[in-house]
Amino acid sequence: MKDFARLFTKLDQTTRTSKKTAALTEFFRTAPEADRLWAVALFSGRRPKRAVTTTLLREWAAERAGIPLWLFEESYPIVGDLAETIALILPPAASREERDLAHWIGVVKGLAGMEPEARRVAVLEVWDQLDATERFLFNKLITGGFRIGISRKLMTRALAEATGVDEPAMALRLMGNWQPEDTTWDQLTAEEDATEDESRPYPFCLASPLEAEAASLGDPGDWLAEWKWDGIRGQLILRGGTHHLWSRGEELITDRFPEFARTPDFLPPGTVLDGEILAWKDGAPLPFAQLQPRIGRKTVPKKLLTEAPVRMLAYDLLEHEGADIRALPLSDRRARLETLLNGLPEDAAVMPSPLLAETDWPALAARRERAREHRSEGLMLKHRDSAYRDGRKRGDWWKWKLDPLSVDAVMIYAQQGHGRRANLFTDFTFAVKDGNGLVPFTKAYSGLTDAEFDEITRWVKRNTQQRFGPVRQVTPELVFEIAFEGIQESARHKSGIALRFPRMARWRRDKPVDEIDTLEGLKSLLGAYG
Amino acid sequence: MADPVLSFTERGIYCPAADIYIDPWRPVPRALITHAHSDHARPGHGSYLATPLTAAMIRHRLGVEVQELAFGTPLQIGGATVSFHPAGHVPGSAQVRVEVGGEVWLVSGDYKLEPDGLSEPFEPVSCHAFITECTFGLPVFRWQPQAEVATEINGWWRANREAGRASLLGAYSLGKAQRLISMLDPEIGPILTHGAVEGSNAVLRAAGAFACETIPVTPDFDRKAHPAPMVVAPPSAFGTSWARKFGPAQTGFASGWMRLRGVRRRRGVQRGFVISDHADWPALLRAIKETGAERVFPTHGYVDIFAQYLRIEGYEATPVPTEFGGDEDNSEQTGDAA
Numbered sequence: 126m127k128d129f130a131r132l133f134t135k136l137d138q139t140t141r142t143s144k145k146t147a148a149l150t151e152f153f154r155t156a157p158e159a160d161r162l163w164a165v166a167l168f169s170g171r172r173p174k175r176a177v178t179t180t181l182l183r184e185w186a187a188e189r190a191g192i193p194l195w196l197f198e199e200s201y202p203i204v205g206d207l208a209e210t211i212a213l214i215l216p217p218a219a220s221r222e223e224r225d226l227a228h229w230i231g232v233v234k235g236l237a238g239m240e241p242e243a244r245r246v247a248v249l250e251v252w253d254q255l256d257a258t259e260r261f262l263f264n265k266l267i268t269g270g271f272r273i274g275i276s277r278k279l280m281t282r283a284l285a286e287a288t289g290v291d292e293p294a295m296a297l298r299l300m301g302n303w304q305p306e307d308t309t310w311d312q313l314t315a316e317e318d319a320t321e322d323e324s325r326p327y328p329f330c331l332a333s334p335l336e337a338e339a340a341s342l343g344d345p346g347d348w349l350a351e352w353k354w355d356g357i358r359g360q361l362i363l364r365g366g367t368h369h370l371w372s373r374g375e376e377l378i379t380d381r382f383p384e385f386a387r388t389p390d391f392l393p394p395g396t397v398l399d400g401e402i403l404a405w406k407d408g409a410p411l412p413f414a415q416l417q418p419r420i421g422r423k424t425v426p427k428k429l430l431t432e433a434p435v436r437m438l439a440y441d442l443l444e445h446e447g448a449d450i451r452a453l454p455l456s457d458r459r460a461r462l463e464t465l466l467n468g469l470p471e472d473a474a475v476m477p478s479p480l481l482a483e484t485d486w487p488a489l490a491a492r493r494e495r496a497r498e499h500r501s502e503g504l505m506l507k508h509r510d511s512a513y514r515d516g517r518k519r520g521d522w523w524k525w526k527l528d529p530l531s532v533d534a535v536m537i538y539a540q541q542g543h544g545r546r547a548n549l550f551t552d553f554t555f556a557v558k559d560g561n562g563l564v565p566f567t568k569a570y571s572g573l574t575d576a577e578f579d580e581i582t583r584w585v586k587r588n589t590q591q592r593f594g595p596v597r598q599v600t601p602e603l604v605f606e607i608a609f610e611g612i613q614e615s616a617r618h619k620s621g622i623a624l625r626f627p628r629m630a631r632w633r634r635d636k637p638v639d640e641i642d643t644l645e646g647l648k649s650l651l652g653a654y655g
Numbered sequence: 656m657a658d659p660v661l662s663f664t665e666r667g668i669y670c671p672a673a674d675i676y677i678d679p680w681r682p683v684p685r686a687l688i689t690h691a692h693s694d695h696a697r698p699g700h701g702s703y704l705a706t707p708l709t710a711a712m713i714r715h716r717l718g719v720e721v722q723e724l725a726f727g728t729p730l731q732i733g734g735a736t737v738s739f740h741p742a743g744h745v746p747g748s749a750q751v752r753v754e755v756g757g758e759v760w761l762v763s764g765d766y767k768l769e770p771d772g773l774s775e776p777f778e779p780v781s782c783h784a785f786i787t788e789c790t791f792g793l794p795v796f797r798w799q800p801q802a803e804v805a806t807e808i809n810g811w812w813r814a815n816r817e818a819g820r821a822s823l824l825g826a827y828s829l830g831k832a833q834r835l836i837s838m839l840d841p842e843i844g845p846i847l848t849h850g851a852v853e854g855s856n857a858v859l860r861a862a863g864a865f866a867c868e869t870i871p872v873t874p875d876f877d878r879k880a881h882p883a884p885m886v887v888a889p890p891s892a893f894g895t896s897w898a899r900k901f902g903p904a905q906t907g908f909a910s911g912w913m914r915l916r917g918v919r920r921r922r923g924v925q926r927g928f929v930i931s932d933h934a935d936w937p938a939l940l941r942a943i944k945e946t947g948a949e950r951v952f953p954t955h956g957y958v959d960i961f962a963q964y965l966r967i968e969g970y971e972a973t974p975v976p977t978e979f980g981g982d983e984d985n986s987e988q989t990g991d992a993a
């Protein structure tokens with residue numbers, strides 16, 4: 126497994142996409158065939174099933190390390206990863222055994238059919254033969270949790286580079302139900318597939334954030350305004366009697382949204398739509414959180430389909446009657462889009478994203494202020510005459526997002542982070558004023574720089590008033606601006622409210638505690654945005 | 656019952672019999688200092704007492720007067736007898752033995768058991784009560800022998816050199832930097848040092864405690880004269896214009912924290928070398944056992960977890976909170992410590 130461990134270490138040591146691609150390309154050119162295939166399988170989510178419960182693994186590891194289980198459990202959150210904790214806690218390997226990745230995967234699969242005691246002996250034996258990195262990878266395999274930060278896109282690019290097949294074609298070949306056991310490298314990477322061209326998407330046209338005054342865009346009549354939806358941007362392709370759905374990350378996500386399987390019944394072949402996929406019920410969008418369970422999943426459970434069905438709010442037509450119409454002015458494309466989609470029944474799962482009727486900047490600005498009521502993030506402004514371009518070109522398409530809501534609050538509890546932030550205090554609870562007291566209302570983890578977390582960590586150590594297990598109560602002194610996207614009533618929280626996407630927008634070193642916001646103030650936002 | 660030999664106060668560890676503090680973090684009239692790292696040797700005390708090498712380092716860092724007491728020499732202060740014993744952490748670093756009326760307490764300061772070739776090797780000292788650091792007091796922390804890490808670092812340097820790149824190696828400027836330099840193979844190429852590292856080098860060289868040859872990076876530094884060098888610097892120097900003097904470069908960082916993948920990723924270094932001037936888990940347990948102490952006070956690190964484990968092992972263990980993170984703690988971001 127040395128080759129694969131080395132690849133993993135290289136991928137892990139860099140955040141630069143170019144270096145990751147280079148490491149993968151090199152591996153795909155030089156590693157043994159079975160290992161290459163398995164690497165592609167693992168990186169595309171085809172991992173062996175979990176062979177051993179994590180409870181057992183923890184027990185075996187603690188036993189082998191000669192430490193009580195509770196000490197293992199205390200170490201785990203600090204390391205932040207179970208496979209890594211086990212790899213580090215075990216004594217050094219007794220004897221090294223070099224076998225390729227395919228061999229170890231065979232071992233993992235063999236575990237499933239074993240008696241419990243034989244399984245224990247087998248796992249301990251493997252641990253005793255591997256170094257820390259290899260053990261870590263082996264543990265990832267037996268826990269069925271092999272997710273190393275390689276996007277499908279990056280792997281596709283590296284495979285394309287290593288084999289000379291172009292990227293969209295490669296992306297399509299990686300789709301489907303192939304398994305490394307019954308596929309060869311050549312079948313996977315070199316065989317022509319007649320459906321390749323049929324599913325090929327167009328590069329997405331991107332908008333730039335509008336920072337200037339909207340009025341600086343000139344005549345509002347030159348612009349089409351729509352809601353900026355908080356969903357998943359997708360391209361729906363109807364060609365040759367079937368359909369394909371691509372995400373903006375150019376990932377084929379057809380299987381995750383079975384709702385669109387019906388679209389070929391309603392729309393002619395040779396149609397390509399660009400739009401936003403939203404969870405949608407009773408004529409209105411559901412919160413983005415309802416879409417989340419679809420991400421990173423290959424099949425969609427029935428329950429999800431009934432609880433949070435999706436539809437596409439289409440805002441552009443890229444291909445019409447089999448012809449690429451991206452060069453036409455937006456107003457023309459929009460007219461054709463409406464002709465195509467208006468009047469489709471509910472279960473077509475596609476409708477045009479409505480245009481906003483306001484015709485002057487102040488009215489549009491007022492409309493934008495109310496975006497949250499429509500679960501929208503603001504407005505999109507697109508020039509009437511704009512072509513649909515590859516990528517981002519400033520000037521034609523603007524996103525005019527709403528500023529996040531925010532309050533100033535004081536930190537009252539702190540807890541250490543894990544993984545990347547194992548030895549820093551990063552998880553904080555915040556309070557606002559309530560009469561003469563303070564009332565906790567939200568937690569937040571992100572939004573500060575590492576240097577700030579570092580400084581706060583040292584402050585927390587000096588200002589701890591009381592400890593409750595891993596949580597420290599600190600002197601209420603540090604004030605932060607907490608930004609959030611929405612606010613709801615909540616019976617579960619002492620404050621009676623819950624925030625959506627809270628994060629630390631800023632450390633307000635300039636602000637004394639007695640100037641923080643009040644619970645009453647927060648509740649008035651509830652009236653406006655709840 | 657008489658006063659304990661040492662007590663834990665807001666200013667740090669205090670000995671009532673001698674009216675003296677050990678590594679205090681707030682200004683006090685009289686301070687005993689275990690070693691010159693900034694979380695142990697603070698400015699502003701009335702008087703300082705330390706081993707000769709630590710004294711030289713403190714003078715260099717803080718510009719204050721420091722009295723010297725050699726290793727193993729007992730000194731009567733009030734009703735207490737104090738002495739310094741090698742801690743093996745960095746050159747000159749000491750454990751402090753305090754004896755009052757036949758009762759012996761030991762303050763470890765920072766320590767490691769593995770001899771590093773520069774620091775006076777750790778000396779086990781018997782005591783009744785042991786105040787021990789436990790920066791890496793979790794079973795996931797286990798170090799490789801120094802020679803193995805040396806092979807890794809030299810291999811990295813050699814590969815960078817072949818690719819025409821400089822090797823920027825980040826390390827605490829006192830102790831860790833000299834240890835790393837002494838591990839480097841000077842046959843591979845030139846070893847350059849940042850001013851902060853070179854300052855410590857000079858003090859240790861003057862005391863005969865360090866003999867490796869290094870080339871200080873001066874403002875008129877000529878890159879072409881030293882192609883693809885090894886550069887030893889505090890990590891705060893990375894990402895600054897100073898670090899760009901050396902052309903294309905790889906960064907590496909040497910610390911016990913590099914054992915954790917999460918920390919390696921946070922630091923964003925290209926290479927992490929797991930090497931620490933603190934005791935790892937097995938070494939902490941061995942050191943504690945060898946003192947013969949019944950009472951143990953873990954400080955610096957995962958003190959609660961460590962104390963809980965010691966209690967199961969039969970010690971009377973009480974965690975001691977500290978005001979500062981350790982020198983190898985997360986204060987790395989501020990630059991003067993790592």
Ligand SMILES: [Zn+2]
Nearest residue numbers: 692744765982
């Ligand atoms: Zn130290």
Ligand SMILES: [Zn+2]
Nearest residue numbers: 694765981982
């Ligand atoms: Zn320290």
